[in-house]
Structures are given as structure tokens and as C-alpha cells.
Amino acid sequence: MPTRKTVSGLHHHLGYWLRTVSNAVSRRFARRVEREGVTVAEWVFLRVLYDADWVAPSRLAAHLGMTRGAISKLADRLLEKALVRWEANPDDGRAHRLALTPAGRTLVPRLARIADANDASFFGALSPGERRRVETLLRKIAAAHELRNLPID
Amino acid sequence: MPTRKTVSGLHHHLGYWLRTVSNAVSRRFARRVEREGVTVAEWVFLRVLYDADWVAPSRLAAHLGMTRGAISKLADRLLEKALVRWEANPDDGRAHRLALTPAGRTLVPRLARIADANDASFFGALSPGERRRVETLLRKIAAAHELRNLPID
DNA sequence: TATTGTTATACTCTATAACTATA
DNA sequence: TATAGTTATAGAGTATAACAATA
Numbered sequence: 001m002p003t004r005k006t007v008s009g010l011h012h013h014l015g016y017w018l019r020t021v022s023n024a025v026s027r028r029f030a031r032r033v034e035r036e037g038v039t040v041a042e043w044v045f046l047r048v049l050y051d052a053d054w055v056a057p058s059r060l061a062a063h064l065g066m067t068r069g070a071i072s073k074l075a076d077r078l079l080e081k082a083l084v085r086w087e088a089n090p091d092d093g094r095a096h097r098l099a100l101t102p103a104g105r106t107l108v109p110r111l112a113r114i115a116d117a118n119d120a121s122f123f124g125a126l127s128p129g130e131r132r133r134v135e136t137l138l139r140k141i142a143a144a145h146e147l148r149n150l151p152i153d
Numbered sequence: 154m155p156t157r158k159t160v161s162g163l164h165h166h167l168g169y170w171l172r173t174v175s176n177a178v179s180r181r182f183a184r185r186v187e188r189e190g191v192t193v194a195e196w197v198f199l200r201v202l203y204d205a206d207w208v209a210p211s212r213l214a215a216h217l218g219m220t221r222g223a224i225s226k227l228a229d230r231l232l233e234k235a236l237v238r239w240e241a242n243p244d245d246g247r248a249h250r251l252a253l254t255p256a257g258r259t260l261v262p263r264l265a266r267i268a269d270a271n272d273a274s275f276f277g278a279l280s281p282g283e284r285r286r287v288e289t290l291l292r293k294i295a296a297a298h299e300l301r302n303l304p305i306d
Numbered sequence: 307t308a309t310t311g312t313t314a315t316a317c318t319c320t321a322t323a324a325c326t327a328t329a
Numbered sequence: 330t331a332t333a334g335t336t337a338t339a340g341a342g343t344a345t346a347a348c349a350a351t352a
Contacts, residue, residue, distance in 0.1 A: 007265045013272045015178040017291040020300050022175035025168040094328045094333040112160045119166045125297030137287050138170040144278035247310040247351045
């Protein structure tokens with residue numbers, strides 16, 4: 001058995017490349033949606049609500065892989081921006097539920113178009129087939145680790 | 154021309170999948186190196202110094218895609234942990250330069266092995282060929298956007 | 307004047323844990 | 330006792346800008 005002599009470099013790790021590219025695309029997207037007054041995390045939050053009418057904070061936390069505390073803070077900001085509304089759940093005195101305001105519902109499609117444009121331009125270096133291949137493989141990894149991405153039922 | 158009726162969902166964007174998987178792998182790696190007393194950003198910083206003897210903070214900033222202020226803060230923490238040392242550059246009164254301490258030099262190979270193991274287990278769901286394909290495509294994107302990854306000369 | 311680096315400030319994100327109230 | 334949610338605290342990352350020293 002040979003003595004280990006090599007110390008692997010940053011670029012030997014797939015995780016490094018993933019982080020480098022992911023940070024760059026998220027940073028660019030953040031710049032663009034900042035003009036609409038929201039952050040990337042807020043976009044994700046709003047987009048989930050767009051499909052789901054009323055959602056409990058705990059569902060959002062599980063869905064987005066965040067703690068309930070983090071969801072509370074995000075929800076506070078979105079309430080202040082009047083993009084989200086908040087209700088007590090009439091069926092359970094402990095529970096609350098969240099939904100988009102009309103302003104929030106108007107904003108989401110605009111944010112979605114920004115996301116479309118950002119994705120298209122950032123991954124423009126890849127052919128459509130290459131893009132599909134990357135997506136397929138990323139989904140495979142996500143599935144293997146049960147990363148949250150399921151639609152709220 | 155049809156009226157736009159569709160609002161694309163989160164999972165329609167490659168950037169979303171990239172961010173989901175990248176955050177998961179980085180979070181896992183962060184947990185593991187935390188036991189060695191360093192963060193992910195510190196690992197990257199230390200690994201660059203490992204190959205480079207003396208490096209100016211401004212070179213590190215350009216190389217890592219960070220601001221000089223961020224580098225200063227990182228360097229401060231690593232100085233406190235006695236993993237890095239700091240000198241004035243004798244050739245230029247404005248400039249400084251950084252290098253690993255013996256403790257830092259001892260730590261890097263250990264961190265590299267943690268990175269190896271983390272990468273292998275996280276991407277174990279992919280075949281070696283699939284892993285190579287993802288890496289190739291990510292490198293292609295990084296090159297197209299000139300994301301920093303070049304060795305310090 | 308431009309460059310190197312530090313410092314101050316501020317905001318986002320994350321995580322833990324203490325806490326309130328309901329069940 | 331357990332669950333839903335909020336709040337407090339703290340650390341890490343990021344960005345901008347003001348600043349000192351030197352070129």
C-alpha cells in the first residue's frame with residue numbers, strides 16, 4: 001500500500017464546481033429580482049404559495065427544507081411588503097396559514113419571467129440536450145438524498 | 154401570438170436544481186469540517202494557500218471571487234485559529250502577504266480527505282461516467298462566465 | 307491620483323433554543 | 330406531553346463605502 005502523497009485540490013470535487021456555478025447563477029438572479037424588491041428565498045416562498053392558496057408555515061418549512069424559525073422571519077418580511085397575508089387556522093387554535101395578497105399574485109408571474117430569462121442566458125453555453133442531461137442528473141442526486149422538491153398536495 | 158398563460162415553476166429552472174443540490178452538499182460538508190474547527194470558505198482559503206506559499210490578499214480575493222473586505226475578515230479568523238500567518242510585503246509598503254502556519258499545513262490534507270469522502274458519498278448515486286459528464290458541463294458553464302478557478306501562478 | 311488593505315455597517319441566511327398557546 | 334408557531338441570539342457570508350498608508 002502506497003503512502004498517501006496527494007492532497008486533492010478544490011477542482012477535484014464535483015461539490016466545488018456545483019457550488020461555484022450555483023453561487024454565480026443565484027447571485028445573478030438575486031441582482032435581478034432585487035429590483036422587484038425581493039430576495040431569492042422570498043421568490044421561492046412566493047412561488048410555492050402561488051400554487052397552493054392556503055399553506056401552514058410548518059408545511060412550508062418541510063417543503064423548503066428550512067426551520068420554522070426561518071419561515072417565520074421570511075413571512076414577517078413578506079407581510080411587511082404586503083405580498084403575503086396571514087390567518088389563524090379556524091380548525092386548530094395553534095395553527096396559522098399563509099396566502100398571497102393580490103399584489104403578491106401579480107408579482108409572481110413577473111418574477112417567473114425573470115427566472116426564465118436568467119436561466120436561459122446563464123445556461124446558454126449549453127445545448128438544449130446538455131441542459132436536459134444536467135437536469136436529469138441533478139434530479140437523480142436530489143432524489144437519492146430526498147431533497148425536498150415535491151409539490152404541496 | 155398566444156397570450157402567456159403559464160407561470161413557470163421552480164423545478165423548471167436548472168438554477169433551482171443546482172441550488173438545491175449545491176446547498177445540500179455544502180451543508181453536509183460544512184457539518185463534517187466543523188469538527189475540524191473550520192468552515193467551507195476557510196477550507197477553500199486554506200487549500201489555495203497550500204499550493205502557493207505566500208499570497209497577497211488581493212490575489213485571494215480575485216481568485217475566490219470575494220471582496221477584499223471579505224478576505225480580511227476570513228484572514229482574521231484564520232489568524233486567530235493560528236492556521237495562517239501574515240506579513241508585510243517588503244517590496245511594497247502597501248501590500249501584505251499570507252501563508253499557512255505549520256498547523257495549517259498539517260490540517261489541509263486532513264480536510265482534503267474529508268472533501269474526498271464527502272464527494273464520493275454524496276455523488277454515489279451517479280456512475281463514474283455520469284459524474285464526469287456533470288463535471289464537464291459545469292466546467293463549461295464556469296468557463297463561459299469566467300468564474301474563477303485558475304491556479305495561482 | 308490610483309492601489310492595497312482594513313474597518314465599519316448592514317442585511318440575508320442559517321441554526322439552536324427558549325418561549326407561548328393550544329391540543 | 331406533544332405540536333404549532335414565534336422570538337431571541339449568534340455566527341457566517343456578502344456587499345458597499347469610508348478610511349489610512351503607500352505608490
